[in-house]
Amino acid sequence: MSLLRLEQVQKAFGGNAVIRGVDLEIGAGEMVCLIGASGSGKSTLLRLMNLLEPVDDGRIWLEGVDISEPGLDPQPIRQRIGIVFQQYNLFPHMTAVENVLLAPRRVRGQSREQARPSAEALFSRFGLADRMEHYPDQLSGGQQQRVAIIRALAMQPQIMLFDEITSALDPELVGEVLDVLRSLRDEGMTMVLATHEMAFAREVADRVCFLDGGRIVEMGPPEQVLGHPREARTRAFLSRVL
């Protein structure tokens, strides 16, 4: 059974249909990359998956449970699906480690002492042990983005969503963030990744989905979608970005 399954998911913003019937299955341990032009709906699709936006129509199943049911409390679902944003969105009034400890403390009800060891382990694992007590504005973009990833991981989610997490970074900082993703992949984390980094998608993705006009136009292994696309629209997109 797939971990997350989308079935004819639709979403409109004030009459503007942004997601027009997306079907997608994500298996445990899989890494799926979403590619597509700006405005094709990648961010919206990710936000629908962890219920930051309510689904208009269609269904989303998490381990066989319909989480798109209108009126369902989204809070427990969001704890199981982490998301990292393009602009990091760290809380600027808290140090890096406080950013990470906030959810374990307030949502899980853990004490600072209980939550701290696993947070520290994550900081060391991603090379930030000496940056824990820094405020976000004292960190580089790459460091901030790694803290944002740690913050999401601290809730031990079953799935991680990444929304163009390297797009706001200076080129020389992209590598350190992609390394984090590689490490998570090796660990078997289930991930959905909206990205413009085609070379990276090709290297790590199990599957690539090409999104256009709110629909998945083409989906398959990276060698096929990125190497030998079948659809004319995919070819046109790739010729523009490569």
Add this chain to the structure above:
Amino acid sequence: MTQTRRQIFEARQRRRASTIAAASTAGVLLALIVLIPMAPGWEAVKRSFFNPEVFARTFPGLLEAFLLDVAIFAWCAPLIAALGLLVALLRDLRSPALYPLRLAAVVYTDIFRGLPVILVIYLIGFGIPGLGLPRPWNSPYLWGSLALILVYAAYVAEVIRSGIESVHDSQRAAALSLGLSQSDTMRYVILPQALRRVVPANMNLFIALQKDVALLSFIGPVEIFRQAGVYKSLLANFTPYVGAALIFLAITIPATRYADHLMNRERRRRT
């Protein structure tokens, strides 16, 4: 350290500018000093407003009366902060069951921001004791303070709400995506950032409050403004009012400067 050509140029420009500023200020002051005494009523004004003997005699009493202003300010300020915060949060409620509270908060801020402070002080300060309540419930201190609290909390609530709205929505999204509840998101993520941003604006409100405490004199308490009035009648001289003005300025000017400093720092930080 040797200076660059630009630094030398800018230093010369600065010297030139301060020379001109000093000269023109001196000119204006000289004109005032020469011209004002030439006004026909100057001698009379000097006697009744700037009388050194009266000043020396009344200033200690004014200072003492000012302590009452400070005391009223001191017990109003925390209550204003608390009520303002509460009203700001009520206006943010989304649950339909709590709609009456939200509506009440809106009506409250509209009413108290729409009335002159002195009118509220009269209505509450004379109106409620007029009900014939027993001591201490007929005290003008009590009801006058309540009037100030109600008016100023309405302004503080609006300022805090603008601060809440200035926090970018992505902060809320980040907090919710971690599984935080709406109220924890407000309490730990939105509010701390919002309150920090509105410190200068709130400081300006509290400076205004410090001045408006004097309005309570109209319903009874012998604070500095009323004390100055007493001296004026006693000595048939207006100098006590000048003394009171100096005491207010000694507090409000440094406080205003400090608020401006905070405001500038906040603006620099955000750009």
